[in-house]
Amino acid sequence: MSGPLxxxxxxxxxxxxxxxxxAMMLADLGADVVRVDRPSGGLKVAPGQRDWMQRxxxxxxxxxxxxxxxxxxxxxxxxxxxxIEGFRPGVAERLGIGPADVHATNPGLIYARMTGxxxxxxxxxxxxxxxxxxxxxxxxxxxxxxxxxPVPPLNLLGDFGGGSMFLVFGIMAALYERQAxxxxxVVDAAIVDGTSTLSQMVWGLMSGGAWVDKPASNLLDTxxxxxxxxxxxxxxxxxxxxxxxxFYAAFLQGLGLxxxxxxxxxxxxxxxxxxERFTELFKSRTRDEWAKQFDGTDACTTPVLSWTEAGNHAHxxxxxxxxxxxxxxxxxxxxxxxxxxxxxPTAPPSTPTPLAxxxxxxxx
Numbered sequence: 593m594s595g596p597l598x599x600x601x602x603x604x605x606x607x608x609x610x611x612x613x614x615a616m617m618l619a620d621l622g623a624d625v626v627r628v629d630r631p632s633g634g635l636k637v638a639p640g641q642r643d644w645m646q647r648x649x650x651x652x653x654x655x656x657x658x659x660x661x662x663x664x665x666x667x668x669x670x671x672x673x674x675x676i677e678g679f680r681p682g683v684a685e686r687l688g689i690g691p692a693d694v695h696a697t698n699p700g701l702i703y704a705r706m707t708g709x710x711x712x713x714x715x716x717x718x719x720x721x722x723x724x725x726x727x728x729x730x731x732x733x734x735x736x737x738x739x740x741x742p743v744p745p746l747n748l749l750g751d752f753g754g755g756s757m758f759l760v761f762g763i764m765a766a767l768y769e770r771q772a773x774x775x776x777x778v779v780d781a782a783i784v785d786g787t788s789t790l791s792q793m794v795w796g797l798m799s800g801g802a803w804v805d806k807p808a809s810n811l812l813d814t815x816x817x818x819x820x821x822x823x824x825x826x827x828x829x830x831x832x833x834x835x836x837x838x839f840y841a842a843f844l845q846g847l848g849l850x851x852x853x854x855x856x857x858x859x860x861x862x863x864x865x866x867x868e869r870f871t872e873l874f875k876s877r878t879r880d881e882w883a884k885q886f887d888g889t890d891a892c893t894t895p896v897l898s899w900t901e902a903g904n905h906a907h908x909x910x911x912x913x914x915x916x917x918x919x920x921x922x923x924x925x926x927x928x929x930x931x932x933x934x935x936x937p938t939a940p941p942s943t944p945t946p947l948a949x950x951x952x953x954x955x956x
Contacts, residue, residue: 595622595925595934600767601954603628603668604649607678609722609747610755610783611706612645615676617760619648620925621934623674626650626950627941628665644922646940653944656687664947669694669701671954674763678706681716691778701776702766706759708750710782722750725783729754731791738808738815754787811835817867818843818857821896828879829896830886832870843891847873 597618604615606629619625627646631653652668655661669675669689677684684690691703708725709715723744726732731749736742762779770776788795797803803810814820818840821829834843840857844850849869855862874882883895897905903914903921915924918939925934 594932595620596929596932598622598932600624601671601673602626603672603675605675605677605679606630607706609678609751610759611676611678612643613752614704614706614756614759614763615649616645616647617756617925618674618763620937621929622932624650624953626652626668626672626945628652628654628668629944631655642940642942644917644920644940647917647922647937649941650945650950651941651943652947652950656689662688665689666694666697667947667951668954670698671951671956672698672701673767674702674704676704676706676759676763681707681711695776699775700770702763702770702779703776704759704763704766704779704781706755706781708755708783710785711780722747722755722783726750726754726787729784729787729791730794731787734794734807734813736807738806740807749790750783750787754785754790755781755783758786758789815863817863817870820867822870822874824874824877824879824882826878826880830874830879830882830893831896832893834892839890839892842889843886843893846886846889846891846893849873 600618600623602615602618602623602625604611604625604627606627612627615625615627625648627649629651652664654664656665666689675694685693694701694703705711707716708720708722709718723732726744726749727742732742732744735745759779759781762781766777766779794803797810798805808814810816812819819833819835821831823829832843834840837857841850844854847870852869854869855865877885879895882893886893895901902908908914912924914921915936916922917937920939922937925937
């Protein structure tokens with residue numbers, strides 16, 4: 593593999609959600625990722641469907657309930673740089689592959705643990721999913737209209753934003769520290785922690801009285817008429833976000849409101865008037881007509897696209913944000929690098945790789 597992480601040996605203990613996503617990002621950038629699954633193949637996305645978050649991997653089968661399977665695991669732990677583990681707290685220790693066990697023979701190993709609640713705390717061993725984790729942080733409660741129910745942002749905010757991104761960040765930080773100390777360590781990545789870190793701006797604004805702890809009452813949570821979505825004549829939507837005066841001026845110009853007598857942009861008493869006017873105007877044309885009207889302007893006004901439409905949008909096509917592997921459309925590796933460019937992703941493994949082959953390639 594090429595890429596900035598070429599040569600990094602990552603052992604991924606089979607799981608779902610943020611762990612595999614983090615492993616995918618590392619593999620996309622050149623890390624040699626080996627996923628360990630049970631001989632039955634682990635969890636399936638759907639019958640006959642491959643999980644494309646498992647691209648760029650090799651696969652090793654090991655039954656951790658047998659001595660042979662555990663011997664396989666220990667052999668891999670001894671030569672890996674990083675392990676990604678997403679069990680409930682205490683499970684790895686009971687299996688004999690917890691941090692203390694593996695650091696005894698591989699003290700430089702970065703042991704990255706991915707959970708929702710974290711390794712300690714009253715709920716550490718309780719089951720949960722993305723919606724539960726972001727609900728506890730306050731983030732989900734803020735994603736709604738004032739009189740509406742919270743709307744889960746798929747599992748993008750918790751599993752991947754507060755989860756896998758912080759797991760990768762922790763791994764990179766621990767690898768950097770290892771250059772000086774020569775020692776590995778445990779990375780405790782919890783979705784509740786990562787999501788809360790993503791929310792630091794809100795916490796800071798609340799401390800100064802600049803954010804109200806009430807849905808749809810603030811600049812960025814749909815209370816503001818120039819930071820919201822608007823329905824169009826065909827049922828499509830436009831995303832509007834011209835916060836700065838110069839961008840707001842371009843927005844008004846695009847709507848044809850330049851010469852109208854309107855309330856000042858940041859006069860909250862006039863926001864209902866602005867919202868009513870904007871709502872009326874956007875309803876007068878289709879989404880694509882408005883998209884063409886604002887295309888290439890600084891009005892910060894863009895169409896809300898479906899997944900399929902996003903994959904064909906001129907800007908994303910121009911950046912090669914998406915690619916095809918084995919006829920399957922998917923996202924390209926990111927971020928981009930000027931020199932150490934990653935290779936084209938490969939399909940998820942369909943058959944296990946012999947352990948001997950992995951150990952030979954990872955031989956120190």
